Amino acid sequence: MKKTKLMISLGITLACAVTANTVMASAHGSKVVDPWSTSNWLQTKRDMPKGDAIRGEKLANDGYCYSCHGVQGVNPTQATPSLAGQNATYTYKMLLDYQSGLFHIDHKSDVMIDLMNVYNKQEMADMAAYYEAQTLPHQYYAPETSTATSETIKMVKKGDVSRLIVPCASCHGAHGEGGMNESPALAGMSPRMFVRQMNVYRSGERNNDVNSGMAQFATDLTDAEIQALADYYATLSAK
Amino acid sequence: MKSLLLASLFTLPFLATQTMASGALIPAEKFAADPAIPGKILGDNCSACHGTQGRIYDESMPPIAGIPRDVFIKLMMDFKNEVRPSIVMNHVAKVFSEAEIERMADYFAAQPDAPWSEENVLKGGQYE
Amino acid sequence: MNNLSRRQLIKQLGAAGIATGLFGASKQAWSKTAPHVVIVGGGIGGASAAKYLRIIDKNVKITLIEPNKEYIFCPGSNEILNETATLEELTVNYETLKNRYAVNVITDWADDIDYTGKRVKTRNSGFVAYDKLIVSPGPDYKLDAVEGYNKALAEGDFPHAWKAGAQTTKLFDQMKSMPQGGTIAISSPPMPYRCPPAPYERASFMAEWLAHHNPTAKILILDSKDGFTFQKHYLDYWTKVRGYGTDNSMIEWVAAKDGGEVKQLDALNKTLITANGDKIKADVINIIPNHTAAKFAKDTGLSQGQEWVSIDPMTYQSRVDKDVYVVGDVTESSPMVKTGYLASNHAKVVVQAIVDEFNGKAPSQPLYTNNCVALAGDDYGMSITDTFRVQNGKIVKQYGHQSTELDNPALHYVRASLAKNWQRAFRRDIFA
Numbered sequence: 001m002k003k004t005k006l007m008i009s010l011g012i013t014l015a016c017a018v019t020a021n022t023v024m025a026s027a028h029g030s031k032v033v034d035p036w037s038t039s040n041w042l043q044t045k046r047d048m049p050k051g052d053a054i055r056g057e058k059l060a061n062d063g064y065c066y067s068c069h070g071v072q073g074v075n076p077t078q079a080t081p082s083l084a085g086q087n088a089t090y091t092y093k094m095l096l097d098y099q100s101g102l103f104h105i106d107h108k109s110d111v112m113i114d115l116m117n118v119y120n121k122q123e124m125a126d127m128a129a130y131y132e133a134q135t136l137p138h139q140y141y142a143p144e145t146s147t148a149t150s151e152t153i154k155m156v157k158k159g160d161v162s163r164l165i166v167p168c169a170s171c172h173g174a175h176g177e178g179g180m181n182e183s184p185a186l187a188g189m190s191p192r193m194f195v196r197q198m199n200v201y202r203s204g205e206r207n208n209d210v211n212s213g214m215a216q217f218a219t220d221l222t223d224a225e226i227q228a229l230a231d232y233y234a235t236l237s238a239k
Numbered sequence: 240m241k242s243l244l245l246a247s248l249f250t251l252p253f254l255a256t257q258t259m260a261s262g263a264l265i266p267a268e269k270f271a272a273d274p275a276i277p278g279k280i281l282g283d284n285c286s287a288c289h290g291t292q293g294r295i296y297d298e299s300m301p302p303i304a305g306i307p308r309d310v311f312i313k314l315m316m317d318f319k320n321e322v323r324p325s326i327v328m329n330h331v332a333k334v335f336s337e338a339e340i341e342r343m344a345d346y347f348a349a350q351p352d353a354p355w356s357e358e359n360v361l362k363g364g365q366y367e
Numbered sequence: 368m369n370n371l372s373r374r375q376l377i378k379q380l381g382a383a384g385i386a387t388g389l390f391g392a393s394k395q396a397w398s399k400t401a402p403h404v405v406i407v408g409g410g411i412g413g414a415s416a417a418k419y420l421r422i423i424d425k426n427v428k429i430t431l432i433e434p435n436k437e438y439i440f441c442p443g444s445n446e447i448l449n450e451t452a453t454l455e456e457l458t459v460n461y462e463t464l465k466n467r468y469a470v471n472v473i474t475d476w477a478d479d480i481d482y483t484g485k486r487v488k489t490r491n492s493g494f495v496a497y498d499k500l501i502v503s504p505g506p507d508y509k510l511d512a513v514e515g516y517n518k519a520l521a522e523g524d525f526p527h528a529w530k531a532g533a534q535t536t537k538l539f540d541q542m543k544s545m546p547q548g549g550t551i552a553i554s555s556p557p558m559p560y561r562c563p564p565a566p567y568e569r570a571s572f573m574a575e576w577l578a579h580h581n582p583t584a585k586i587l588i589l590d591s592k593d594g595f596t597f598q599k600h601y602l603d604y605w606t607k608v609r610g611y612g613t614d615n616s617m618i619e620w621v622a623a624k625d626g627g628e629v630k631q632l633d634a635l636n637k638t639l640i641t642a643n644g645d646k647i648k649a650d651v652i653n654i655i656p657n658h659t660a661a662k663f664a665k666d667t668g669l670s671q672g673q674e675w676v677s678i679d680p681m682t683y684q685s686r687v688d689k690d691v692y693v694v695g696d697v698t699e700s701s702p703m704v705k706t707g708y709l710a711s712n713h714a715k716v717v718v719q720a721i722v723d724e725f726n727g728k729a730p731s732q733p734l735y736t737n738n739c740v741a742l743a744g745d746d747y748g749m750s751i752t753d754t755f756r757v758q759n760g761k762i763v764k765q766y767g768h769q770s771t772e773l774d775n776p777a778l779h780y781v782r783a784s785l786a787k788n789w790q791r792a793f794r795r796d797i798f799a
Contacts, residue, residue: 063777067325068299071317076310079301107791111299111784117746118776140310264766270756274732283419283715284736287708287793291422295795298788326781330752330768331738356799360421360467 033102036210041093045182048092049122051129060127063115074137078192079108085136086185087178091128095119097208105205136177137188142234152228163220168229171213176236182210188237194230267336278346281339293347294355305352311344397428402725404718405487405497407477407663409433409461411440411707412503412695414797415714421468424722430471430495432487436460438798442707443790444531445565447539449572451745457531459798477504480667482688499721500691502669502676503710504661506561512657513554515632525634527656529561541651542573548583549650552639554629557591559675560658561696561705564596564741564749569653571601571743574609574617587649588620589641590627596704596769597741597749603773604743629654658705660697675699680757682720682730683713692717702764703755709737711797733757740786748782 036044060066060073065083069075073083083091097103099116119127154160157174159167169176171183178185186194200206201218209215221229282293285303289295293303303311317323318332319340335343351358404420406413409431417431437460446452464470476490480502486494508527510516521527526534526541542551551573555566570586577584595601605611605618621627626643633640638648660670669676669687676693677686683698685691694717695710703709712735720730737753754765772778 062775064324064326064781066323067328067781068301071323076314077301077303077306079296079299106297107788108297108299110787111781114746114780114784115777117780140307265763267765270758270765273756273758276732276734280716280719280731281734284712284734284738286796287711288738288789290792291418291796295792298792299785300788300792326770326778326785327738327750327752330766331736334736334754334766355795361425361469 033100035102035207038211041182041210044093044096045089047121048089049125051088051092051125051127051132053126053129053133055123056126056128056130059119059123060130063119063127065127068111070137072134073131074134075190076140078141078190081190081193082137082188083131084134085177085188086128086131087183088125088128088132089182090178090184091131092121092124093182093208095124095128096121099124103206103208105200136185137237139188139190139234139237141190141192142237143231146232146235148228148232148235152225152232155225155229156232160220165217165220176233186233186236189230189233191227191230191234194233195226198226198230264333267334267339271336275342276339278342278344281335281343282346285343291355292350294350294353294358296354302352303347304350306344306347308341308344308348311347312340315340315343398426401426401428402498403428403430403496404499404501404721405429405495406431406501406503407487408503408505408695409435409438409464409472410503410505410695410710411797412505412710412714413501414438414461414464415711416501416503416694416718417464417470418468418797419715420718420721421470423718424725427722427725428471429469430473430497431461431464432473432475432477432489432495433461434474434476436474439531440707440790440794441529441531441561442793444528444535445569445572445742447531447535448542448569449575449745454531454536457794459794463799477663478666480669480688480691482691485690498690499724501714501717501721502664502667502685502691502693502697503695503714504663504697506658506696506705507661508656509659510654510656512556513629513632513654515634516654516656520632520634521654521656525632525652525654527654529655538651538653542576543580545581545584545650547581548585549581550585550587550648551651551653552587552589552647552649554639554652554654555588555590555592555595556655556657557623557628559701559705560655562707563704564601566655567595567597567601568741568743570618571604574605575744577617578609582617584617586618587647588618588627589629589639589647590621591623591629593622593624596751597743599773600747600749600770601743604747608744658696664693664697669693670697673699680760680762681733683717684720692721700762703735703737703753703762706737706739707793708739709735711793712736735762740782740789742783742786743779744783746776746783747779748784748786750782750785 068080069083075082094103095116098109098112101113103109104113156168159165171179172186173179176185176187197206198218198221201215207215285293288300289303296302315332315335316337318325318328319335321329404427406416406429413431413433417429420427420429437458439454440457443452443457447454461472465472473489473492473495475492477487478490479488480500481488481494485498486496487500488494508529510518510521516525526537528534528538553566553570566588570588573586602611609617611618626641626645628642629639630642631640632652632654636648637652638646639652640646660675664670664676669685671677671686676697677699678684678693683692683694685693694713696705698713716733723730735755737751739751741749743749750770751768753767756763756765770782
């Protein structure tokens with residue numbers, strides 16, 4: 001399995017190499033940001049400071065994070081993600097990617113990019129630790145009970161060998177709780193957020209994944225499969 | 240110029256009292272005898288930030304079209320009661336009565352959950 | 368004239384029909400029984416009225432009379448001065464209103480209203496008959512409130528730039544070509560004027576630009592008031608980043624009670640003379656003029672000889688004629704301030720009242736909010752939330768709040784970002 005993934009990943013990485021830079025448009029002009037290489041990311045992850053959830057809570061409150069992400073990181077709207085229960089490494093990496101401007105999809109991203117002017121890596125790790133310590137969110141936009149078909153469950157648990165798609169669970173956890181590394185928790189993610197992220201991976205607007213680790217699979221999935229997966233993960237949320 | 244500088248320095252201690260600023264809140268209940276404000280009129284006050292009919296999807300203010308009624312009510316009541324503090328919305332929400340928030344919830348729940356830019360505005364028109 | 372049928376009226380006013388045919392008539396053919404709503408002025412108030420009227424009534428005929436082919440947003444135009452926006456970004460035209468909202472756009476001046484004939488006299492396109500008329504002409508400027516200041520000077524070397532456009536660019540160019548260590552003098556007018564925090568935002572953006580390009584320059588704000596909106600924020604920000612209150616401050620502010628009010632311009636010597644007789648020579652002089660109702664509102668008697676146009680706050684119906692409504696900065700709407708946000712909300716109430724009347728319904732109870740933003744720098748935003756209700760025919764300020772937090776850089780960044788998001792959202796809410 002590892003081998004397959006590596007092969008796909010290499011192939012896609014080569015294909016993407018030409019367009020691999022993200023140009024960040026901002027009021028201050030355009031900034032070109034290099035995407036992550038495996039070695040850069042691994043080093044960054046090793047250097048990630050140990051987060052302190054108590055300090056993180058204060059930082060998050062002083063930074064008014066709840067204004068968009070909800071009290072204790074549970075957001076009842078679909079415009080911005082809930083952060084509660086999210087894998088700290090993922091949150092930390094996202095904050096770094098906002099700070100560098102690598103993650104810039106549309107004007108919604110501006111707030112986080114501007115905001116990250118004021119935080120250092122220790123503070124980012126602290127906030128990430130705080131949110132990780134919260135319970136994965138209840139999802140308002142999910143069906144009451146799972147409507148997932150056997151095909152969707154199969155995609156999650158077994159992937160699709162014919163299209164060289166690895167199981168979602170191999171990175172995101174058996175219950176969507178997030179992976180060992182920077183793979184985010186998906187349980188309780190709003191379906192719209194899920195679909196939107198998959199679409200920007202497919203279009204190449206989102207390229208902050210290391211070695212196109214997500215984009216390579218997103219491009220192979222159909223619209224219907226993505227919607228079904230979005231609904232599936234939303235129903236895995238806390239009740 | 241120097242005298243001006245001195246003059247303006249002099250004003251510093253008095254600033255706090257001079258700011259043309261905030262008025263105390265008159266609770267919505269004080270207006271309860273007035274006719275009810277329809278949900279649409281209440282909701283159209285939101286469009287400058289949340290888009291026409293609450294249908295903006297690519298700015299940092301969230302879309303509110305099609306938002307489930309109970310989610311909207313919970314959000315607004317939490318803003319109003321400072322359960323969910325906020326940068327702007329708590330000050331927006333605290334002027335409304337619960338009944339007004341419910342009428343706004345009905346209005347936004349009934350709006351199509353799709354960008355306003357996709358709306359065919361003239362559909363349904365009867366032209367000669 | 369009142370007794371003429373609509374058909375006879377249209378016959379008599381053939382010129383009006385031709386005018387709409389010539390000047391951007393929409394593709395729709397309108398029912399002969401469709402009521403005709405005419406809007407004078409295609410700024411924020413007028414354009415909001417056109418769009419929001421079409422949303423709630425697909426069958427009404429709408430005509431917008433506006434002399435300019437393009438509209439340049441004033442909200443966001445101070446950003447020309449710290450180079451975070453361009454005039455192009457702030458410029459919209461009337462094509463969307465025409466094509467998407469089926470609004471007839473007549474590019475012409477409206478000169479007068481024939482109340483008994485229910486028609487608007489245009490300068491070059493004849494008369495335009497209306498069933499309901501919405502007037503949104505904005506303010507005019509009383510340039511001569513500062514002795515020696517006039518239109519020629521405003522269009523020449525002393526731009527007020529209080530209407531976004533060529534004067535804004537001129538002001539920026541003047542700042543750019545100012546010698547190192549030069550002085551800019553800004554005269555801030557008495558209330559009421561459009562966008563109360565804008566003179567201070569302007570000074571802040573100029574300071575931001577100068578800090579990078581002309582760090583020894585000075586900005587002197589000569590005020591006709593003793594305080595201003597977001598004063599706490601501006602003074603705090605200027606203290607922290609511009610040395611306010613020290614000998615080396617880039618910005619000085621002189622309140623009216625300290626003699627700050629500007630009385631006279633000596634254009635030849637580039638000198639302002641204040642209430643206490645101080646003569647201030649400056650390299651760049653920016654007189655933000657006193658405001659009054661637009662000439663159109665005065666010429667048509669809508670202002671009834673007053674500075675501003677009195678309206679019924681329930682519907683923004685004029686006091687002069689029941690079929691004429693007036694919105695935006697031109698109205699006497701105190702305790703509301705004059706902002707685009709409020710103008711657009713006046714317009715939404717008016718069009719609802721008009722459609723309700725077409726349908727034989729009483730007008731609805733209104734609510735007006737002014738939830739607005741301003742900046743002190745590219746990294747520092749502020750917000751205001753005002754709510755107004757109408758009780759016993761009077762406008763009551765139910766709540767007014769200005770952001771208060773001073774020592775929270777994260778929050779200032781978020782508010783600055785929100786302000787920029789808001790500007791785009793607001794433009795789209797009116798013109799897209």
